[in-house]
Amino acid sequence: xxxxxxxxSIASDVIPSPNxxxxxxxxxxDMILLHYTGMPxxxxxxxxxxxxxxxxxxxxxxxxxxxxxxxxxxxxxxWHAGISxxxxxxxxxxxxxxxxxxxxxxxxxxPDFPLRQIAAVIALxxxxxxxxxxxxxxxxxxxDVAPSRKKDPGExxxxxxxxxxxxxxxxxxxxxVAGEVLKAGATSDxxxxxxxxxxxxxxxxxxxxxxxxxxxxxxxxxxxxxxxxRVDGVADHSTMATLHAxxxxxxxxxxxxxxxx
Ligand SMILES: [Zn+2]
Numbered sequence: 152x153x154x155x156x157x158x159x160s161i162a163s164d165v166i167p168s169p170n171x172x173x174x175x176x177x178x179x180x181d182m183i184l185l186h187y188t189g190m191p192x193x194x195x196x197x198x199x200x201x202x203x204x205x206x207x208x209x210x211x212x213x214x215x216x217x218x219x220x221x222x223x224x225x226x227x228x229x230w231h232a233g234i235s236x237x238x239x240x241x242x243x244x245x246x247x248x249x250x251x252x253x254x255x256x257x258x259x260x261x262p263d264f265p266l267r268q269i270a271a272v273i274a275l276x277x278x279x280x281x282x283x284x285x286x287x288x289x290x291x292x293x294x295d296v297a298p299s300r301k302k303d304p305g306e307x308x309x310x311x312x313x314x315x316x317x318x319x320x321x322x323x324x325x326x327x328v329a330g331e332v333l334k335a336g337a338t339s340d341x342x343x344x345x346x347x348x349x350x351x352x353x354x355x356x357x358x359x360x361x362x363x364x365x366x367x368x369x370x371x372x373x374x375x376x377x378x379x380x381r382v383d384g385v386a387d388h389s390t391m392a393t394l395h396a397x398x399x400x401x402x403x404x405x406x407x408x409x410x411x412x
Contacts, residue, residue, distance in 0.1 A: 162221040163219060169203045180283040211249070264307065305375060320401070331388075349373065373390065
């Protein structure tokens with residue numbers, strides 16, 4: 152593979168991956184999608200992302216010691232999102248930069264993310280946001296765009312720290328209190344309103360009025376990102392209050408775009 156000059160000035164290495172294509176119809180980047188590698192060792196993860204035939208890749212890999220490796224030029228379409236959707240769009244690879252954060256993930260013990268690794272993720276994302284004009288609310292988790300398939304980067308990922316540096320959209324989660332909840336099996340206008348609110352935020356959720364498996368998965372994905380203290384797929388008061396606080400602090404144009412789809 153041909154080497155290239157890294158787009159980010161803080162990427163220390165380039166390991167070119169052959170797994171990329173062109174962005175569909177020249178779609179400009181306006182999203183950053185964060186992942187964990189979910190593999191037991193870093194060599195295996197890099198090999199997976201950079202070997203012909205695996206059909207997966209990412210623009211960047213952030214190692215545990217904070218080093219940043221670029222594998223695909225930002226102008227190209229890397230293959231990291233898979234079947235996914237956000238705000239009415241389903242070709243997430245065409246609109247996003249994919250960042251793989253080295254972490255063994257839920258299947259291999261799910262260690263904490265080291266501070267120096269998070270500092271590197273923040274610096275990398277800030278640069279991409281500036282260069283590509285990515286708004287904070289378009290820095291998302293893989294689990295947000297593929298809630299039925301993915302958990303990464305997971306409930307241990309420190310979104311609050313990122314938000315302190317202007318990366319990602321965040322409000323302090325509403326406290327967990329006792330009270331009525333919406334959960335699996337319920338059918339009501341309240342469930343419909345919840346689904347509409349999640350959809351307005353960007354989640355790819357059908358509005359059916361029934362609290363089905365897909366609704367549970369989306370609520371769990373929402374919690375993993377925005378209310379990580381309890382990830383159970385049950386829409387309690389804290390979950391709904393946090394969702395509404397997020398919605399009311401979105402830029403106006405973002406809400407309209409999502410609602411129109
Ligand atoms: Zn992922």
